[in-house]
Amino acid sequence: MTQDGYQVFAIRHGHVHRTVADNFAGGCPDDRPMPMDYFIWVAANERRTIVIDTGFGAGEAARRGRSVTRSVADGLRAIGVDHAIVTDVILTHLHWDHAGNLDLFGAARFHLSEQELRFAAGAAMTDPGRSLGYAGSDVADAVRLVHEGRVRFAGEDEELFPGISVHLVGGHTAGTQVVRIATRRGPIVLASDAAHFYANMSQMRVFPVTDDPDKLLNVYTQQLPALVQSTIDIIPGHDPLVLERYRPAGVELRGWVARLDQPFDETVR
Template sequence: MPMDYFVWVVRSDRRTVVVDTGFGRAEGIRRGRTLLAPVEAGLAALGVAPAAVDDVVLTHLHYDHAGGLALFPHARFHLQEQELQFAVGVHMTDSSRGSAYVADEVAEVVRLVHAGRVRFPGADDELFPGLSLHAVGGHTGGTQVVRVTTARGPLVLASDAAHFSANIEQRRVFAVTHEPERLLEAYATRLPGLVDDPADIIPGHDPLVLARHPAAGAGLEGHIARLSGVPLVVDAPVLSCVGENDTG
């Protein structure tokens, strides 16, 4: 199936939070991925300066979600402790689990921990009013999803807990999965319990995301979508996505 790669901006009148950091051109080339839209370009299109971002949520540490840490020199990173343990533990000796990680990027996260720039949230953790983090695991040892309250209701950025809407609808997990049974449980109860409408579970790699939601602005069609669909209410974030499109 074709895959898109997303970085998310959660923005209100009080703060801007970035969810995941994508991957760079060099790593894309190494893995046979064509980077059509660099993260920094997408952020610039939304008026977001990476150096001004204070908080970045890492849903997990795979190369396509944690490959741009250096773009955010002043940010605090929010990561499940279990994910970091998974990324440096025995499971990395299994290529089916470890191949999606980049050792230098994992090592950089460790350096950020020692620099006091990583926060480890709880399993259900309110980061800010209207934005909470929820550990689901399954895809990796410590995958987390992000629940965002918008003016039209709650959305869940599922990241790789669901690559495609079809994973949830058909109860079929993606091939790269650490604990399939845990993901199936998430599809049945955990993820639907976080939203009012299952359609508001936003998959992490589905090209349908860009087809189902309006562009964030003129000239951004097929590149950056707005998920909230309506204007802001008090401290309720508006979301846009920065798509790193890959047709491979």
């Protein structure tokens, strides 16, 4: 592996039972099961280990009716990562399921879009529909980290490290950013909530919790595809199919941790 060819791991830490109607805007009455998984991600090579998003803990899970399948700390330990010494964390946005557990990463610098913090701590939060996705304590933690000098505001299209770049796309929230990572099989994009499911992109249907639906449709058709060689290399943020399409990081990690830098099974749909 070259210094720019990262191993990339998707680590499942939560789950919720939902239906098709729950997952697409527009009120389509479809009660077929369409569950949602919750992930954090890790990109690692011989020089650095980067955590992307920090998930949520048991308290927030209980408040929102989600299940914690394995803790974030356990998932990191399973691939040999000690959360206490991680030096860099990228936050794609500040929703409760992506920006909890910030205190686990006591040695880390956090990379966040300034637009997202302005959105999450500004006038938009007087709208209950927009504020629903945020936990006030997580936003407060992010503000505290700014004052501690531990937040670096990322550019709109910026290479943070050799082979890892962030790209501001918005749509889901005003400051959502996606992460492009160089791997041995070519670049992949962690879409996070810019695309919850593969079906968001293939069916052009947005998730109900969306700040700007028209902008998000443009993300699906223009911004995400422009970052990769093939749309198969766009990884949605919540789709259980990810763990079926990609090989587990170890036999004992099947259904828990997948390797996204390896080829996936296109027959799984």
